Structure formats: C-alpha cells, structure tokens
Amino acid sequence: MKLVSEIGVGTVAAGVAKAKADHVTIAGFEGGTGASPLTSIKHAGSPWEIGLAETQQTLVLNGLRSRIAVQVDGGLRTGRDVLVGALLGADEFGFATAPLIAVGCIMMRKCHLNTCPVGIATQDPVLRKLFSGAPEHVINYFFFMAEEVREYMAALGFTKLEELIGRSEILDKSEAIDHWKARGLDFSRIFHKPQVGPEVSLSNTERQDHELEEVLDRKFIELSKDALENRKPVKLDLPIKNIDRTAGAMLSGEVATRYGHKGLSEDTIWITLRGSAGQSFGAWLAHGVTLDLIGEGNDYVGKGLSGGRIIVRPPEEAKIVPEESIIVGNTVLYGAITGECYFHGVAGERFGVRNSGALAVVEGTGDHGCEYMTGGVVVVLGGTGRNFAAGMSGGVAYVLDEAGDFEQRCNMAMVDLEPIPAEEQFNAQDQHQINDMESHGLVDLTDMTKDDEKRLRQLIQNHLHYTGSKRARQILENWGEYLPKFIKVMPVEYRRALEEMAEAQAAEDTGLAELEVGMPDAK
Structure with missing residues (x-):
C-alpha cells in the first residue's frame, strides 16, 4: 500500500497494518514521474521525513510495527538519505529518479509525450537510438551508495542496517535546530522516540498468517476440478464478502499451470457470485473463466486481466439507478492485457489505467x-x-x-477526438452477426482505424446480453439518435503506427516493396 506523506498518514498506516498488509510505502513530495504536473510535484504532499516519522511512531505505539515492512521514497539520492530514513523507521528504500539520471535522464519532464530527447521514455525508434545508458551505470550507482552507507554505519559503530531502524535518538540534529533559520520551529514531534518496552519491535520482524488455506479461491478450485482436469463446463453459484480479496486469482493460477496463457475454452468455468467483492476482484483472471458478480466490486477489479470475462451488475431488486450509481471502485483494469469486462453502473477514478488489450464497457467513469x-x-x-x-x-x-462537454474533460496532449460515421458497409449481414450471441459476440480488432460503428455496436450488444442494461437497450433501440453523440478517442501516434503498418503490409502483399528496392529517388 502506497501512502502520501501528509498529516494523518500514521493513522492510515495503522489501519493498513491491522488489515494485514505486509508492506506500506510512505511517498514524499520530492519524487514523482516526469509526467506529473509541476504544480503537483511542488505543492502536493510533504517531505518524506515527516510522514515516515509519524508512521513509525504510530505503528510502534499501537504494537503494529513488527508485522509490517515500511518503505520510504520520494527524492532519495545518497547514502545519507538511506541512513536518515532508517533512523526514522524505514526498513526499505525506493529509488527512481536517481537511477534514471545514472542512465542518462536529463529531467526534461516530458515522459508522457513520447519525445524524450535521450531515448528513455519513448517508443520512437529514432529517439531510442539516442539512448546511451547501460545496466552497469545503475549497478555502479547503487554500489557507490551502498559503500557510503557502510562508511556512515562504521562511523556510528554499527555493522547491520537492521540495528539502526527506528533509532531516532542517534540523529545529530543540534546544529540544524540551533541554526538561526530554525528559531521558533518545534521539531520535537518528528524526532520523538516512543517509550515502549523491549518486547515491542521497532522494525519488521515477523511474518503474518494470511489464512490462505481458507480463502474463497480454494472453494473455486475444489468445485472446478472437473473443468481443470477434464475441460468439462462447470457452473457455480456462491456468496462473496468484501473480505474475499483477489477472488479468481488462485483459480486462474491453476488454469495457467495446466494450460498456459491460452487457458480453457470460452466460459468453461462460469461462477456467479452474490454480494460485495473485496479488492482486486478477478485479478489476473484466465481465459475460459467468467465471474458474474451480482452486487458490487471494490478497487482494482480486473487487475492484470489475462483473458477472462468479468460481469458486475446490481441485483434485480436493487432500487438504485445503475447508470447513476457506482458499481466498481478505483483503478479498474490496472495493467489488463486481454479479456472482457461489462459493468452495469459507474466506475471510480483511473478506470482502464495501463490497460494494454482488454475490452470494457462501463456506464460512466470518474x-x-x-x-x-x-x-x-x-x-x-x-x-x-x-x-x-x-x-x-x-x-x-x-x-x-x-452533454457536449467531453472535449473539456479530455487531456488532448496525445489524442485526437473524432466522430463515429455511420458506415454504409454495416449491412444486414453484420447486424445478424451482432444479434447472434452464439458467436460469443466476437469483436473485430484487426484494424482500429475503421469499422468503428460495427465494433461499438457489438460491444454494446454484448453489454446488454451479459448485464441486461436498460441503458444499453435504450441506445441500441435508438441507434440513429445516439451514434452521432459518441466520440472516438484515438491516440495520435497509435494511429500513425497503425497506418504505417497497414501501408507496409499492403506493399508486401502487392509486391511493391520488392520493386522499390534499387529504384532511384524521384527528382
């Protein structure tokens, strides 16, 4: 769990520890990706020292420190930073900017624009040729930093870093506190060391029992043996609670162990669940597994989705208006690579973040x-x-x-907005195929620069089929009215790459590519 260094972070960290998290990261305000707005980098959060000190003191006073590892990051550069972090209570230390600089980063802060001038944060083949870094540069950086840490430890009389964790009384702070610029400031709360007995640990010293033998996936695996061993279809109907986290992940592991990424045939394992799912519902769900949740999901639904299908819909007796109600939480489909998701309701923030291949239909996002x-x-x-x-x-x-205001809500730095034209080739045969759900509602992804109407309508039809969405039905029944209101969001560089690939393929198919070899340039 990553927490921003700010006032009250210790209380949040204590809650995270009580929820049996093994690891918490306190992120200081000095770090941040080069894609972050400068205002966020300069004005959001607080120094990592303040957040780390509060976290350490809160965990120690509540007897929770031994069960959780505390990491700190956010502008760490030197061995001295590591020592200060350890003395304030950190077990681990995160580095990002400094190693990037070691391989050639010049901090242009344009990582999100695909125009990195040193070839690090770009997919442009021309710019990537400018990359001059090497793994040895990062290795040397960490070797020198480790050497500096050892020098400081030797000067303090310690041989193991673990002996320094939480020993804030060792910090030499008198010179800084007595400095005229620090007059009137009270740093006692930052450097305070809780007075506890010897039985209370100041660092992470124990492993927690997560009771993995009792998780819901064990039941999934047991009841799906026929599907796993003999590829025979299995249908289950089970309850789920919000303490059931990563439901489907262990089952998917069993599928992948036996059949690899290809998985099982479509819908071999269909599990209907009723209730409120815990975090990461359907994480890494494998091909051939369908999770049909009648209830609601938490954060990270479909994280790393790997070919499975996730359906989330409210109970029929629910009094809510689905298209106006949250049905899944934040960061849905984080890092998904393939598969399908249909959400009969609204999702939270960062929907589809880092999605690299999954299909999803949702009725609103944050x-x-x-x-x-x-x-x-x-x-x-x-x-x-x-x-x-x-x-x-x-x-x-x-x-x-x-509402006609989407352009104001869209970040236009890397994308174009386009209307979806009605396609004359979208004929009766295409419509028949869309209505035929026995074809599993397959969506054509061969050329993302065309066939938008067909693709869009197929996905909405799938959404109606799996969720019974009144919203989807209304759109389909009034297709001519709604189609002009849809906007296609298309990344500029993605379109260019697809067009270049299509031209190259066309030249290869016609033999023009071979004919052009050796021909003089036209003057």
Whole structure:
C-alpha cells in the first residue's frame, strides 16, 4: 500500500497494518514521474521525513510495527538519505529518479509525450537510438551508495542496517535546530522516540498468517476440478464478502499451470457470485473463466486481466439507478492485457489505467479514465471525470457525450477526438452477426482505424446480453439518435503506427516493396 506523506498518514498506516498488509510505502513530495504536473510535484504532499516519522511512531505505539515492512521514497539520492530514513523507521528504500539520471535522464519532464530527447521514455525508434545508458551505470550507482552507507554505519559503530531502524535518538540534529533559520520551529514531534518496552519491535520482524488455506479461491478450485482436469463446463453459484480479496486469482493460477496463457475454452468455468467483492476482484483472471458478480466490486477489479470475462451488475431488486450509481471502485483494469469486462453502473477514478488489450464497457467513469492506456477498447455509456486519456498512447475509447462537454474533460496532449460515421458497409449481414450471441459476440480488432460503428455496436450488444442494461437497450433501440453523440478517442501516434503498418503490409502483399528496392529517388 502506497501512502502520501501528509498529516494523518500514521493513522492510515495503522489501519493498513491491522488489515494485514505486509508492506506500506510512505511517498514524499520530492519524487514523482516526469509526467506529473509541476504544480503537483511542488505543492502536493510533504517531505518524506515527516510522514515516515509519524508512521513509525504510530505503528510502534499501537504494537503494529513488527508485522509490517515500511518503505520510504520520494527524492532519495545518497547514502545519507538511506541512513536518515532508517533512523526514522524505514526498513526499505525506493529509488527512481536517481537511477534514471545514472542512465542518462536529463529531467526534461516530458515522459508522457513520447519525445524524450535521450531515448528513455519513448517508443520512437529514432529517439531510442539516442539512448546511451547501460545496466552497469545503475549497478555502479547503487554500489557507490551502498559503500557510503557502510562508511556512515562504521562511523556510528554499527555493522547491520537492521540495528539502526527506528533509532531516532542517534540523529545529530543540534546544529540544524540551533541554526538561526530554525528559531521558533518545534521539531520535537518528528524526532520523538516512543517509550515502549523491549518486547515491542521497532522494525519488521515477523511474518503474518494470511489464512490462505481458507480463502474463497480454494472453494473455486475444489468445485472446478472437473473443468481443470477434464475441460468439462462447470457452473457455480456462491456468496462473496468484501473480505474475499483477489477472488479468481488462485483459480486462474491453476488454469495457467495446466494450460498456459491460452487457458480453457470460452466460459468453461462460469461462477456467479452474490454480494460485495473485496479488492482486486478477478485479478489476473484466465481465459475460459467468467465471474458474474451480482452486487458490487471494490478497487482494482480486473487487475492484470489475462483473458477472462468479468460481469458486475446490481441485483434485480436493487432500487438504485445503475447508470447513476457506482458499481466498481478505483483503478479498474490496472495493467489488463486481454479479456472482457461489462459493468452495469459507474466506475471510480483511473478506470482502464495501463490497460494494454482488454475490452470494457462501463456506464460512466470518474477522473483520469484510460490513463496511460496502451491497447484494448473502452466504451463509456455516460459521463466521465476530468483528465480523460492522460498519457494514453494506444487503444481506442468510445465515449457517449450527451452533454457536449467531453472535449473539456479530455487531456488532448496525445489524442485526437473524432466522430463515429455511420458506415454504409454495416449491412444486414453484420447486424445478424451482432444479434447472434452464439458467436460469443466476437469483436473485430484487426484494424482500429475503421469499422468503428460495427465494433461499438457489438460491444454494446454484448453489454446488454451479459448485464441486461436498460441503458444499453435504450441506445441500441435508438441507434440513429445516439451514434452521432459518441466520440472516438484515438491516440495520435497509435494511429500513425497503425497506418504505417497497414501501408507496409499492403506493399508486401502487392509486391511493391520488392520493386522499390534499387529504384532511384524521384527528382
């Protein structure tokens, strides 16, 4: 769990520890990706020293420190930073900017624009040739830093870093506190060391029992043996609670162990679940597994989705209006690579972040939708939050813009907005195929620069089929009215790459590529 260094972070860290997290990271305000707005880098959060000190003191006073590892990051550069972090209570230390500088980063802060001048944060083949870094540069950096840490430890009389963790009384702070610039400031709370007995640990010293033998996936695996061993279809109907986290992950591991990434045949294992799912519902779900949740999901639904299908819909007796109600939490489809998701309701923030190949239909999103997306298709049948498509370099999104203000909510740095034209080739045969769900509602992804109407309608039809969405039915029944209100979000560089690939393929198919070899340039 990563927490921003700010006032009250210790209380949050204590809650995280009580929830049996093994690891918590305190992130200081000095770090941050080069894609972050400068205002966020300069003004959001507080120094890591303040957040780390509060976290350490709170965990120690509540007897929770031994069960959780505390990491700190946010502008760490030198061995001295590591020593100070350890003395304030950190077990581990995160580095990002400094190692990047070691391999040639010049901090142009344009990582999200695909124009990195030193070839690090770019997919442009011309710019990538400018990369001059090497693994040895990072190795040398960490060797020198470790050597500096050893020198400081020797000067203090310690041989193991573990002996320094939480020993804030060792910090030599008198010179800084007595400095005239520090007059009137009270640092006692930062350097305070809780007075506890010898039985209370100041660092992470024990492993927690997560009771993995009792998790819901064990039941999934046991009841799906026929499918796992003999590939025979299995249908289950079970309850789920919000303490059941990463439901489907261990089952998917069993599928992958036996059949690899290819998985099982479509819908071999269909599990209907009723209730409120815990975090990371359907994480890494394998091909051939369908999770049909009648209830609601938490954060990180479909994290790392790997070919499975996730359906989340409210109970029929629910009094809510689905298209106006949250059905899944934040950061849905984080890092998904393939598969399908259908959400009969609204998602939270960062929907589809880092999605690289999954298909998803949702009826509204919060802020930062499709952030850093590199592939796949997302359909939004409702409103979005601000900063949609920030850092989106691949894939396609279709957004229903009934209010006409989507352009103001979209981050236009890397994408173009296009209307979806009615296609004359979208004939009766295509319509018949869409209505035929026995074809499993297959979506054509061969050329993302065309066939938008066909693709969009197929996905909405799938959404109606799996969720019974009244919103989807209304759109399909009034297709001519709603189609002009959809906007296609297309990354500029993605379109260029697809067009270049299509031209190269066409030249290869016609033999023109071979004919051009050796021909003089036209003057």
